[in-house]
Each structure stands twice: as C-alpha cells, then as structure tokens.
Amino acid sequence: MRSPLTFSIHHKSKENAARTGTVTTPHGSFKTPAFMPVGTRGTVKGLTPQQIRATGSEILLNNAFHLMLRPTDTRIAKLGGVHTFMRWDRPILTDSGGYQAWSMADINTIDDDGVTFKSIIDGSKIRMTPERSIEIQNNLGADIIMAFDDCPSSVEPQSQSVARRRHALTARDGVLTKKQHESRLLQSLDRTARWLSRCDVAHQKRDSQALFGIVQGGTDLDLRHRSVQQICNVDLPGYAIGGVAVGESPEKIAEVVKFTANLLPDEKPRYLMGVGYERDLVAAVAAGMDMFDCVLPTRNARNAHAFTRKGPLNLRNARFAEDMGVIQEGCTCAACANGNSRAYLRHLFACKEMLGGILLSIHNIHHFQSLMIDIRLAIEDNSWSVLSKRWPVLTTST
Amino acid sequence: MRSPLTFSIHHKSKENAARTGTVTTPHGSFKTPAFMPVGTRGTVKGLTPQQIRATGSEILLNNAFHLMLRPTDTRIAKLGGVHTFMRWDRPILTDSGGYQAWSMADINTIDDDGVTFKSIIDGSKIRMTPERSIEIQNNLGADIIMAFDDCPSSVEPQSQSVARRRHALTARDGVLTKKQHESRLLQSLDRTARWLSRCDVAHQKRDSQALFGIVQGGTDLDLRHRSVQQICNVDLPGYAIGGVAVGESPEKIAEVVKFTANLLPDEKPRYLMGVGYERDLVAAVAAGMDMFDCVLPTRNARNAHAFTRKGPLNLRNARFAEDMGVIQEGCTCAACANGNSRAYLRHLFACKEMLGGILLSIHNIHHFQSLMIDIRLAIEDNSWSVLSKRWPVLTTST
Numbered sequence: 139m140r141s142p143l144t145f146s147i148h149h150k151s152k153e154n155a156a157r158t159g160t161v162t163t164p165h166g167s168f169k170t171p172a173f174m175p176v177g178t179r180g181t182v183k184g185l186t187p188q189q190i191r192a193t194g195s196e197i198l199l200n201n202a203f204h205l206m207l208r209p210t211d212t213r214i215a216k217l218g219g220v221h222t223f224m225r226w227d228r229p230i231l232t233d234s235g236g237y238q239a240w241s242m243a244d245i246n247t248i249d250d251d252g253v254t255f256k257s258i259i260d261g262s263k264i265r266m267t268p269e270r271s272i273e274i275q276n277n278l279g280a281d282i283i284m285a286f287d288d289c290p291s292s293v294e295p296q297s298q299s300v301a302r303r304r305h306a307l308t309a310r311d312g313v314l315t316k317k318q319h320e321s322r323l324l325q326s327l328d329r330t331a332r333w334l335s336r337c338d339v340a341h342q343k344r345d346s347q348a349l350f351g352i353v354q355g356g357t358d359l360d361l362r363h364r365s366v367q368q369i370c371n372v373d374l375p376g377y378a379i380g381g382v383a384v385g386e387s388p389e390k391i392a393e394v395v396k397f398t399a400n401l402l403p404d405e406k407p408r409y410l411m412g413v414g415y416e417r418d419l420v421a422a423v424a425a426g427m428d429m430f431d432c433v434l435p436t437r438n439a440r441n442a443h444a445f446t447r448k449g450p451l452n453l454r455n456a457r458f459a460e461d462m463g464v465i466q467e468g469c470t471c472a473a474c475a476n477g478n479s480r481a482y483l484r485h486l487f488a489c490k491e492m493l494g495g496i497l498l499s500i501h502n503i504h505h506f507q508s509l510m511i512d513i514r515l516a517i518e519d520n521s522w523s524v525l526s527k528r529w530p531v532l533t534t535s536t
Numbered sequence: 537m538r539s540p541l542t543f544s545i546h547h548k549s550k551e552n553a554a555r556t557g558t559v560t561t562p563h564g565s566f567k568t569p570a571f572m573p574v575g576t577r578g579t580v581k582g583l584t585p586q587q588i589r590a591t592g593s594e595i596l597l598n599n600a601f602h603l604m605l606r607p608t609d610t611r612i613a614k615l616g617g618v619h620t621f622m623r624w625d626r627p628i629l630t631d632s633g634g635y636q637a638w639s640m641a642d643i644n645t646i647d648d649d650g651v652t653f654k655s656i657i658d659g660s661k662i663r664m665t666p667e668r669s670i671e672i673q674n675n676l677g678a679d680i681i682m683a684f685d686d687c688p689s690s691v692e693p694q695s696q697s698v699a700r701r702r703h704a705l706t707a708r709d710g711v712l713t714k715k716q717h718e719s720r721l722l723q724s725l726d727r728t729a730r731w732l733s734r735c736d737v738a739h740q741k742r743d744s745q746a747l748f749g750i751v752q753g754g755t756d757l758d759l760r761h762r763s764v765q766q767i768c769n770v771d772l773p774g775y776a777i778g779g780v781a782v783g784e785s786p787e788k789i790a791e792v793v794k795f796t797a798n799l800l801p802d803e804k805p806r807y808l809m810g811v812g813y814e815r816d817l818v819a820a821v822a823a824g825m826d827m828f829d830c831v832l833p834t835r836n837a838r839n840a841h842a843f844t845r846k847g848p849l850n851l852r853n854a855r856f857a858e859d860m861g862v863i864q865e866g867c868t869c870a871a872c873a874n875g876n877s878r879a880y881l882r883h884l885f886a887c888k889e890m891l892g893g894i895l896l897s898i899h900n901i902h903h904f905q906s907l908m909i910d911i912r913l914a915i916e917d918n919s920w921s922v923l924s925k926r927w928p929v930l931t932t933s934t
Contacts, residue, residue, distance in 0.1 A: 179883075188874070208886060223877075485607045492582045
C-alpha cells in the first residue's frame with residue numbers, strides 16, 4: 139500500500155543536526171521545520187482559514203479529544219471530515235486525545251486496556267482505548283494522526299508542585315515518591331508500546347492518513363532510549379517526542395530532545411509535541427526535529443501577550459496607551475502591515491474587545507512562522523549564527 | 537467656507553419618495569440609501585477593517601460616548617483621529633452621545649444646560665453639554681457628527697413596560713401619566729432646538745466635519761412637525777430622525793418616518809437613526825430616507841441569529857447540526873462564499889467559539905448591504921415591486 143505521506147529532505151546543516159524538507163500529504167505539502175497553530179475545536183480561535191493561511195501556516199493541529207466530545211467524530215465523518223467541516227483544505231494533524239484525557243479529564247479508571255473518564259461537557263462516562271482513539275481519528279480524517287499513549291507526568295517529584303500549577307499533573311498522579319515515579323514511568327512506557335501496536339492494527343485508513351508513534355520517557359535518558367527502541371520497532375511514516383514542556387527548564391527540554399532526536403530514524407519526520415518558546419524551537423531544530431505545535435502564540439495573544447524578536451510585550455501596559463507604533467516595527471503580518479498600533483491594541487484589550495486577541499493571534503502566529511522561515515534559511519545557508527542576531531529574543535531569558 | 541459634505545441625487549423613484557445618491561466626504565464617498573454597521577468602541581466587534589469593507593460597507597458609525605470614556609477623545613485626537621486609530625480610511629459618522637447618556641448611564645441631574653451622569657467605567661461624574669459633545673466629536677474627527685439632543689422615551693405610557701424591558705427607557709423616566717409624558721416630550725423638543733444652536737456655534741471643524749441636526753417628537757406627528765421646523769431652521773448639511781425604534785410597532789415607525797421625512801429638505805441627506813429590520817428600512821427608503829445604522833446585524837450575529845432573505849434562523853438550533861448548506865444558499869458574503877456550513881456555525885456557537893459570531897457578523901452585515909444594493913437598483917429601475925419577490929422576509933412578520 140502506498141504511504142499517504144512522503145518526506146523529502148532538502149538540506150542538512152553543516153553546523154548541527156538540523157535539516158530542511160517537505161512533507162507531502164493528501165491535502166498538499168508543508169515545508170519543514172514546520173510550526174502548526176492549534177485549532178482545538180476545529181477553529182484557531184477567532185481566525186478565518188484565510189487569516190490563518192496569511193500567517194504563513196501550512197498545516198494545523200486539531201484536538202481529537204475535543205472534537206470527539208463536540209460535535210462528535212461520527213458527525214464530522216458524516217459531514218465529510220474535518221477539512222470540509224472547518225474549511226481548511228491543507229494538511230491537518232490530530233492528536234490522539236491521550237494528553238487531554240490525562241491532563242483535563244476527571245479520570246475514573248486506568249488499566250492496561252484503556253482509560254475511563256468523565257466528559258467535561260456533561261459528566262457522562264467515556265471509555266478511551268487505542269482502538270477507539272484511532273477510530274475517532276479515522277472519522278475526523280486528518281492527514282497525520284497520533285498514537286494513543288499513556289502520558290504520566292515526566293516531572294520529577296521535587297518539581298511536581300510547579301507542574302501541578304501548570305496543569306501538567308492530574309489529580310490521579312498525586313505526589314509520588316521518586317521510586318513510585320520511576321515505576322510509573324516504566325509502566326507507562328511499556329503500556330505505550332503495547333498500545334502503539336494496537337493503534338497500528340486498528341488503523342483503517344492507511345492509504346489516506348499517516349500514523350505517528352510517540353516516544354515517552356520523561357527526563358530519564360535511559361527510559362527515552364528504551365522508548366525509542368520500542369516505538370521505532372513499529373514501522374511508521376513518522377515519530378514524535380511527547381511528554382516534554384510540562385514544567386521542565388529550557389535546558390532540560392533541550393537535553394532530552396537532543397538525546398532523543400538523535401536516536402530517531404533520519405529519513406522520517408520528527409515531531410516535538412507541545413513545544414514551545416522560540417529558543418526551545420531553535421534548540422529542537424538544531425537537534426534534528428522537523429515539526430512543532432504550541433498554543434503559546436494564540437493563547438497568549440488572547441491575554442495581550444505579544445511576541446516580538448526582542449522579547450514579549452504586555453499590550454495591556456499603560457506605557458502603550460499613546461504608542462502609535464505597530465506591534466513590531468517592520469513586521470509584515472496582516473495586523474502590523476495594516477498599521478494597527480500598540481495604542482489601538484491596548485484600547486481593544488482594555489475594553490475586552492475580541493478584535494485585540496484576533497489581531498494579536500495573527501501577529502503571534504506570523505511571528506512563529508517568520509522564525510521558521512529564518513530557521514529554514516539558516517539551515518540552507520549554513521548560517522545558523524545569524525539567527526540569534528536577527529532574533530535577539532533567543533539570547534535573552536524569558 | 538466650503539462644506540465638507542456634498543450630496544448628489546442620481547435618481548428619484550417614480551413609485552414613491554425614494555431616491556439614490558452619493559454623499560462625498562473628506563474620506564471618500566458612499567452610495568445612498570446607505571447602511572452603516574456600528575463600531576461602538578472603534579471596532580465592529582471581531583471584524584478587521586478589511587472584513588468590514590468586504591461586506592460592502594462604505595461608512596461606519598462610532599459612538600462618541602464610549603470613545604470619550606475609553607480611550608478618551610483627547611487621546612484619539614492626539615493619535616491622529618478615529619480613522620487613523622481604527623485603520624478605517626473611509627467615511628465615519630459619530631453619534632453625539634445623547635442617546636447613550638440617556639439610555640445607559642445613571643443620570644444624576646439634567647437641566648437646560650446639559651446632563652451629569654456617572655461613568656459606566658469608574659463611576660466618576662461626567663458632565664455632558666452640547667458644547668462638550670461637539671468638542672468630543674471634533675476631537676474624534678469623524679466625517680459626519682451629530683447634534684447633542686435631549687432624548688426622552690418616545691413611547692406612550694401604555695407601552696412603557698415593553699420599552700423598559702428593551703432598555704429604551706431610563707430609570708429616570710419612570711412610568712409617566714399621559715399628560716406628564718406629553719409635557720416631557722414638549723420640553724425635550726424645545727431643549728433639543730436650543731441645544732442644536734449651541735452645537736452649531738461650538739462646532740470648530742466646519743471645513744472637515746459635517747454636523748447633522750436631529751428631529752425628535754416621539755410618535756406625535758404634531759410634535760414631529762414642530763421639531764422639523766425648529767431643527768431645519770438651522771442650515772446644516774444633513775438632518776436625522778431620532779427617537780424611533782424604541783419599542784413602537786413597525787407600522788408606527790413607518791407612519792412617523794413617512795410623515796417626518798416628507799417635511800425634511802429634499803436636497804440634504806436624511807438619516808434615520810437606529811433602524812432597524814429589513815422592512816423598516818425598505819419603508820423608510822420609500823419615505824425618502826437616505827442613511828441608516830443599526831446594531832441588529834452584529835449584535836444578533838453574536839447570539840447566533842442569522843438574517844436571510846426568507847427570514848431569521850437561530851443557528852444554535854439542533855436541526856442545523858448536520859446541515860452542510862451555507863447560511864443562505866447563493867449568498868456571496870465571505871462566510872458563505874468560503875463554504876462555512878450551518879453545521880459548522882452551530883458547532884462554533886455550541887462551543888462558545890468566537891469565530892461563530894465573527895462569520896455570522898460578516899454574513900449579517902453583507903445581508904443588509906445586499907438589501908441596500910437591491911433597494912438602489914429598484915429605485916433606479918423603477919421596479920420597487922421586485923424587491924419583495926427577491927426578499928420574502930419583507931412580507932413575513934418578524
């Protein structure tokens with residue numbers, strides 16, 4: 139059977155493990171390294187598909203978990219799939235719902251077969267298994283679908299209170315001893331491997347949807363190594379690194395990603411899930427990662443947090459009240475190109491007018507896409523050091 | 537001094553008092569009869585200027601009252617005026633704040649000089665006079681500005697409980713006897729006339745902003761006649777009918793408008809404030825009115841109320857859950873042209889996703905602009921009867 143996904147590598151950096159490429163799917167291609175904006179419920183909040191496209195985005199992420207609850211995956215299947223539903227005719231990736239089932243839901247039971255949890259909509263009991271997750275994603279019809287994995291916290295016990303505040307830990311995880319934590323990680327690793335095989339067997343649309351496996355293992359490099367061996371034992375069109383950016387330091391993220399990326403097959407796209415800030419992305423690309431998603435540009439935009447090359451701005455700040463400059467001088471996003479000023483944005487945020495979050499979402503996604511463009515150029519030109527000159531934010535602490 | 541506004545009439549209907557024309561302002565021209573979307577705080581909620589323009593809108597309305605409170609009129613003046621502030625380089629009209637001062641604010645005192653009320657932002661006392669209203673509007677810099685008038689309820693005592701529910705009456709109005717009501721209307725009429733003279737004297741930007749007077753008088757035709765004589769006694773580039781659509785029946789609105797429009801100067805643009813549904817607009821155009829504004833298309837959009845030629849749809853309704861048709865078949869608005877389905881919009885509203893209100897605002901404004909286009913064609917073609925065939929909503933009750 140022909141693979142629904144091809145990955146061609148164009149250039150490998152002479153300076154690090156970074157590479158540029160193109161991923162081709164049934165809904166067209168996207169350039170890598172690629173950043174995917176998050177459209178949780180089949181919408182990148184407040185933006186039309188045209189506005190999303192104009193940010194330079196070539197592929198979106200949707201959440202299988204949320205769409206399964208509303209409007210339901212069977213309904214989306216009946217209506218022609220998620221591309222038709224949200225009027226985005228380019229590539230889409232759906233996550234499996236594993237992370238959401240763990241981080242958001244009130245979990246009742248977990249066993250080797252799957253997870254039972256309460257719906258966040260109506261409290262009804264929902265059973266999720268590898269087979270059901272793949273069925274949901276087959277119904278949604280994204281170009282790339284993700285394996286259903288067991289996602290415990292990757293955070294060590296001493297950091298758990300921080301992680302809990304960041305919603306990276308579920309109530310069920312409790313506060314574990316170091317030994318309990320290690321035991322839980324090992325259990326989840328082996329379970330994730332068994333579940334991947336079940337996902338692969340359950341996958342009904344091999345000719346139109348590419349299934350990616352997910353490597354877990356927390357911050358323990360031995361466990362990451364073990365997980366890579368287990369996951370890559372299943373021949374798949376791509377592999378992801380999960381379970382990072384849940385409360386670790388940027389240095390720890392970079393260390394885990396660098397170690398793990400190097401173990402993944404060279405000729406397949408490598409996807410780092412849920413990461414992150416600009417320097418996290420640059421470090422991960424240098425380690426050889428190809429795909430990224432993150433809610434930061436859009437979620438922060440709705441909270442008046444502007445990303446700029448020199449670092450973040452809080453556009454609610456009174457110092458912008460009469461600042462007629464655009465969000466970032468020289469920016470070519472639709473919000474800046476149209477001359478929307480910091481003063482106007484501050485006014486919109488002060489009045490809780492939704493246009494503030496919309497214009498800033500456009501700018502912030504464009505910011506990340508501009509970074510990806512510059513990253514791709516730096517790889518092709520072997521001019522990695524230019525990046526930090528053009529993006530001072532990479533060398534400042536956040 | 538050259539007038540900042542010219543009005544040329546292109547065609548007068550042979551069937552009724554309707555006419556087509558063009559109003560030219562310092563920020564370009566707009567065709568009449570014209571519908572103005574409402575951008576209360578310097579933003580049509582959720583829409584970029586490009587999206588507003590793509591609905592066919594040629595002129596917007598901003599609220600002087602809201603912009604005076606935030607970000608303040610002096611700040612907008614300092615930043616170059618409201619066109620620059622909100623990045624809309626076409627005509628803008630500001631209302632005077634009179635209606636808002638009456639309908640929204642907690643009024644403390646009213647006297648012949650002006651009104652004192654509490655700020656809805658911080659509770660501070662604000663004094664509004666004809667001079668201050670014009671100063672605010674001079675600061676904002678719209679192409680057309682409105683006189684500051686005394687706006688009591690136009691509703692007769694027996695209808696006051698309905699009007700109160702619709703926020704058309706202020707607490708101060710209380711429930712008046714018929715005689716008290718008539719006395720209050722007469723007082724407001726004469727005060728509005730005195731205030732208009734003060735507005736005219738106070739107006740500092742006669743070369744760039746056109747001041748319109750406002751006729752009041754409620755549903756009493758004798759008072760309307762008296763008001764027209766008073767208001768048109770001041771030579772202005774345009775005149776408006778205020779104090780309608782605050783709880784009266786469509787028949788009563790049509791009667792008052794028809795009577796009053798006929799008394800206004802033929803060669804000046806005639807603006808009917810705050811009206812209304814499709815049949816109200818058509819009746820008012822037939823009576824000779826040229827300009828309209830209303831929050832209905834946008835406010836209702838955010839509540840899932842879709843306007844269509846056959847009548848309204850509530851897109852929260854479960855019957856649309858699997859309806860892959862667009863909001864209205866054959867519609868050329870950006871939302872329908874892009875194929876967004878009723879099922880998708882219902883999903884967005886069910887999830888409280890703001891894209892639902894955005895797409896429906898685009899559709900609803902486009903609906904009103906399409907009606908204005910068809911109205912202008914019907915006037916030019918002397919084919920008024922075709923309108924109700926193409927717009928079945930005009931002959932159904934709402």
